[in-house]
Amino acid sequence: MPTQASRRTFLRSGATLGALAGLGNLDFLARLAPVSAAETQLPQHALGLQPDVAPIVRLIEETPREDLLEVIAKRINGGLSYQTLLAALLLAGVKNVEPRPSVGHKFHSVLVVNSAHLASMASPDEHRWLPIFWALDYYKVAAARDVEERGDWVMEPVDERAVPGADKAAAEFTAAMDAWDDAAADAAIVGLARTAGANDTYEHLFRYGMRDFRSIGHKAIYVANSLRTLNCIGWRHSEPVLRSLAYALLMHEGDSPRDRQDAADVPYRKNLERVAKLQRAGASPPPAHLGKPTTDNGATTELLTAIRRANNDDSCNLVIEQLTAGVPLQSIWDGLHLAAGELLMRQPGIASLHAVTTSNALRYAYETSGDEETRLLLTLQNAAFLPMFLNEMGGPDKMPTIRIDELAAGEGDAATPPTIDAIFNELGADRSRGAQLMLTRLSATGDANEVINASRVLTFLKGNDAHDYKFSSAVLEDYYNVSPAWRDRYLASNAFNLNTATEPDNDLVEQTRAAFNA
Known part of the structure; x- marks a missing residue:
């Protein structure tokens, strides 16, 4: 284990990994x-x-x-x-x-x-x-x-x-x-x-x-x-x-x-009733409200808290209450995306990974649908699915208590933030520390593109499974679907499952190079 001083020197160094410096080992594609x-x-x-x-x-x-x-x-x-x-x-x-x-x-x-x-x-x-x-x-x-x-x-x-x-x-x-x-x-x-x-x-x-x-x-x-x-x-x-x-x-x-x-079907049947009741009461948000740009961070945190209880009735009922009170749907979706990222922090694995990719799919459908009732149902179903994912993972009492809204930055500051290479190396050794370093750099530079681009290159070079592509594509897209106040935390939480610089290269790049040189 390196000393704290040597670690700090490494994190602040300007050296870059070959994989992230100009994509040198993908140069054959230029032909x-x-x-x-x-x-x-x-x-x-x-x-x-x-x-x-x-x-x-x-x-x-x-x-x-x-x-x-x-x-x-x-x-x-x-x-x-x-x-x-x-x-x-x-x-x-x-x-x-x-x-x-x-x-x-x-x-x-x-x-x-x-x-x-x-x-x-x-x-x-x-x-x-x-x-x-x-x-x-x-x-x-x-x-x-x-x-x-x-x-x-x-x-x-x-x-x-x-x-x-x-x-x-x-x-x-x-x-x-x-x-x-x-x-x-x-x-x-x-x-x-x-x-x-x-x-x-x-x-x-x-x-x-x-x-x-x-x-x-x-x-x-x-x-x-x-x-x-x-x-x-x-x-x-x-x-x-x-x-x-x-x-x-x-x-x-x-x-x-x-x-x-069946437990798999009940939330949708209840949410159909919830939406019908909401619309009969005339409390559903009008179309202009669906795209309202303002946010309510308190409502986002409130929804996060409800999802942590792992009861889909609680989370869906809260969404109805928030909509009735005029909470912007963007703030509700912020809570849904952040809850998915938090599940990944608490227990990286197949279930939490799919909480993220399912939220991405439901968000795409929400953004694409032209039917107000369908959009409300998509929001409620995501609020139902996330507690169900949590229970698939063993329930809230079986996992460490980690809060995305309490994720703290790591070493470095605005003048000397951790390098991209240091972040993705550290992720290979300690996911929690790597996520903190990522949050430090994002906060210091205000530029997520370099982190996103490095992550995508590492997927090309290191990815060996369909989930590597599915997950990274969903996360890097939803970074921009989350409100600016929460984006950096969302991306840092998902660093718990991104490909890292310390993983062995897959053999696909070499196979592709050979194919084009044949």
Whole structure:
């Protein structure tokens, strides 16, 4: 253990890690045609992709894992576009990986596509291929696992005779989802895909993505991630994606949950009643209130305290009380994001990680929905889910008492804040100290971009799991969804699960380098 003096000298040194200094070991990507920021957005005049997407899907499916990166690199050098490859990657996943018995596990090969895309969008032009190559390799692993576990499941053709027309599709989809009827929902969602636009279709899907707590939030995550990816690749490719999504949303154990009182379903049923009562009383916030920029830090702290009690009735009832009292929804969402970050501080792991990524998905749906009732339900469901995550982790009495609103800065000051390298090295040795150092630097410099950029590079270099991409993309996005007064604490709390400088490099960068040099 170094002495306090030597540690202080290191923290204030200007030396930088090779991984974070100019991305030197990613220089080989500069030989590729860079992906511009514009290419990661769907042109407004475009309805879909080029007709060669299906052959690229087959190429991904049929090429052995050990050859895939080299084969795709040659196609890129021959003109294969970012959007076409992204579409083919998503479609290969929804066709060949079953979102059951859980919407997580191997199905992360589909869920992670949008996270890789978000990482690409936020990266320099010349580095945008790397997250997509990671996701390609991960798909091959998941597809092999699906063969092993599910006997090579492949999505069947839809029953065309059952597909409803435009006048019936929405009603039949709602009826099928409420009845937990796989076959009817499959036909109805195809009717929506063919006759309704993305906005109308996803207004339905937002409801069913937040309906239950099965798969610890992955249903809500799939709803948000599928829409975000379709917004890039085009609605033309929505039909297989929506069929996979509807099938995933109906995942359950045992008999139909319709007539049961499962713990996973009860909060949504109660929140429907809460919203109806709120609206009957005329106390629900008008549309202008939904975007009201002012905040109430006291209300945020009050909600944090309620969630710590691990009772979803308490937290949902408090949200209703706060809304009735005129508390801005931004302050309520601040409390939700901070509570998720605090869970991660108290017990880093799968459950707390998904508290963060589920909150990100519900927040995206909240920001995207045009229906006031849906937005209120999304807020309440997040307030219900967070105590449920806490109970999944063993309950409040099984974990250390750590408060995000009491997180203190570490060594350093405005004149000599800890370096980026010192922070990410310290995170590898002591997460708590590393988070404190991060908070010190954020407070001193007022600039989170350097921390965010370093974290993203470390995900590229060190990430070995879909959760590394899913988690970092969610956190780095939600930093800007949290009010300025709380942002630094939110980011520092999530440092408990970010990749660190002391982890071994993954082998993907070297594989990608070799593929493009072949």
